Amino acid sequence: MAVRRCIQRLFQEPQVDGAITFERPGPVLRSWGRPPQEDAVMPRGAEPQREPNSPGGGTLLRRGLRLEECALFHCRGCRAVLGDSLHLCAQEDRFLRVLVCFKVTNDVVLDDSLMVGIEGALLGCAYYALYCRSCGLMVGFSLYSAFASLVHLRGLFCLFKDSILCYLLKTKAIIEASEMNFPALSLKEHLGKLKEQLVGVHVRLELLIKRLEELNQQINVADMQGYASRTVGLKLGFAENKSSN
Structure with missing residues (x-):
């Protein structure tokens, strides 16, 4: 029943709540520019993953998941946890350079204003901007309407790879999402x-x-x-x- 409800919400027409704004995409949206480099530290909210032989550490293995395939997505600006690799639901687009998730954490805020792209990869598309609740960084978008090539992303959460850091549970290493290739689902x-x-x-x-x-x-x-x-x-x-x- 939970899966059915998710599918129903996915195909429901979103309600417009706010003003429709025509704006020129900012540097992140236009060129997917990379924010300034920061020292790699332990992400806020991330706890070291216990090894499989430790008490309770085999939970992922019992669920049929491998640690090398699991990663947390953190905001590049403040290390807030935005999502994880278990909720990836679409193949990466080489032009958009985004991670597409069907679920994110409460640290991702969906803006009320509906924006329309006038240039770049989202030309002619209507979308809601996604911001980090902690630092206010724009971390992605959620499409409201798009052309046929991007319509499969409508209603999903698209996180900019250049605004995301990945914390790998297997190696406990922090790697930029732009340097990682996630396998096609x-x-x-x-x-x-x-x-x-x-x-x-x-x-x-x-x-x-x-x-x-x-x-x-x-x-x-x-x-x-x-x-x-x-x-x-x-x-x-x-x-x-x-x-x-």
């Missing part, structure tokens, strides 16, 4: 894995059902043998009493 691959899991569950259920049937048969046989032995005992006792009389 394949629905066919996910469906194949889901099918394998369903087949495995079905096989286990069949084995359990077969085992239960065998146990029931054994119980029935034992009951019949006990009933037969009691019947034989009654007949012998009846014969002895009759002969004594």
Whole structure:
């Protein structure tokens, strides 16, 4: 039901709440320019990931996730946690240079004003700007309307790679998102894995059902043998009493 509700919200027409503003994109939106370099420190809000052999550290492994595929997305300006790689939902666009997520943290603020791009990659597209709640840095956008080439991104959260730092859970290293390539998501691959899991569950259920049937048969046989032995005992006792009389 939760997945169905997410899909329904995805295809619902967003309501315009605020003013429609035609503006020229700023330096970040126009050229995806990189903000000034900062020293790599431990991201705010990030805690070291426990190793798989530590207590509770195998949670991701039990969920079928590998640590090398997991990363946190942090604001370049203040290290606030904006999202993670588990919520990536679209292939990277080489022109936009954004990370597309279907869910972000509360530190991402959606601006009320609807903007329309007049140049650059978002020319002719209507979008809402995304800002970091902590430092106010513009970290991305959410498309309201777009041409056919970008319509699949409508309603999703697009985070600028040049405004994001990635904290890798496996190595505990901080790497600029612009230097990382996230693998393209394949629905066919996910469906194949889901099918394998369903087949495995079905096989286990069949084995359990077969085992239960065998146990029931054994119980029935034992009951019949006990009933037969009691019947034989009654007949012998009846014969002895009759002969004594």
